[in-house]
Amino acid sequence: MFACLAMVLTVWGLWLGMFVAPTDVQQGEGYRIIYVHVPVSWMSMVIYLAMAFWALLGLTFNTRLSGMLTCALAPTGAIFAFLSLWTGALWGKPMWGTWWVWDARLTSELILFFLYLGFIALTSAIDDARRADKAGAILALVGALNVPVIYFSVKWWNTLHQGASVSLTKGSSMQQTMLEAMLIMAVAFWMYAIAMTLYRVRSIILIRERHSQWVADLPEVKALSLEARA
Amino acid sequence: MIWSSFSDFWSMGGYGLYVWGSFGVTALLMGAEAFWTRRGRRNALSHVLAELRASDANGKDWR
Numbered sequence: 001m002f003a004c005l006a007m008v009l010t011v012w013g014l015w016l017g018m019f020v021a022p023t024d025v026q027q028g029e030g031y032r033i034i035y036v037h038v039p040v041s042w043m044s045m046v047i048y049l050a051m052a053f054w055a056l057l058g059l060t061f062n063t064r065l066s067g068m069l070t071c072a073l074a075p076t077g078a079i080f081a082f083l084s085l086w087t088g089a090l091w092g093k094p095m096w097g098t099w100w101v102w103d104a105r106l107t108s109e110l111i112l113f114f115l116y117l118g119f120i121a122l123t124s125a126i127d128d129a130r131r132a133d134k135a136g137a138i139l140a141l142v143g144a145l146n147v148p149v150i151y152f153s154v155k156w157w158n159t160l161h162q163g164a165s166v167s168l169t170k171g172s173s174m175q176q177t178m179l180e181a182m183l184i185m186a187v188a189f190w191m192y193a194i195a196m197t198l199y200r201v202r203s204i205i206l207i208r209e210r211h212s213q214w215v216a217d218l219p220e221v222k223a224l225s226l227e228a229r230a
Numbered sequence: 231m232i233w234s235s236f237s238d239f240w241s242m243g244g245y246g247l248y249v250w251g252s253f254g255v256t257a258l259l260m261g262a263e264a265f266w267t268r269r270g271r272r273n274a275l276s277h278v279l280a281e282l283r284a285s286d287a288n289g290k291d292w293r
Contacts, residue, residue, distance in 0.1 A: 022232060023243065030245035033252045040256065075266075079259050087252040094248050192260065199267050203274035210278045224279050 002195035009188030017181035047077035052144035055137035067133025072201035078116035104153040105161035115143040
């Protein structure tokens, strides 16, 4: 269901963004990168916060599902963080004249990307799933300090990266159609992330609970084992 | 509609490489992730199945 929502919203958002929204006065058509750059960047931060939330829950209440959810979120987060850097580089080249600068916003986003990779490497290097969850949770929590740094970096430091065009307190400085298209794309990517995470967590649960009877009784598993026997 | 022709749309006012480079790689990676995730599900299922069969073959019900 989330996957369908994601697809419908992406088509709608791209239609608005690529065919309806006007040309930008300063950046010409180049600004249209915003329709992927801002959604992937937002989601790279939101997913990390979600991971930190589940990590905290897992550490305090020792719930099993939270560790699995944290693991399931990480790959999508890593992909979004990479895409944020990638689309940012492709936007920076024509507008700033450089693919990359060691500016606070860009550097902290790069750190976020490495935190995702570190989390994935750490959890997959530990064989015991429960211990991997604990170690990963600590990394996720400590790394969460980086998220506000990314968000506020354009305010705290004088950076090449422009300030926020959309703010919760001041509203938006963007043209209406552009803003709508961007927000629709952001919701679409959010739905995509939920779809991927839920799909992935189902596989993780299967693997971890493979010795329990309900897995053997699963219609999917029963059908497959009958097929194998025949 | 703001574009006069397809080539106009494709060139993106001279920013075609950057705009399509962004959208293309985003689509590619998201598609690849969907594919990996689906394959992960299949791998998980076959993993579970292999263990089930092994425990059946042992004749032990240690599940």
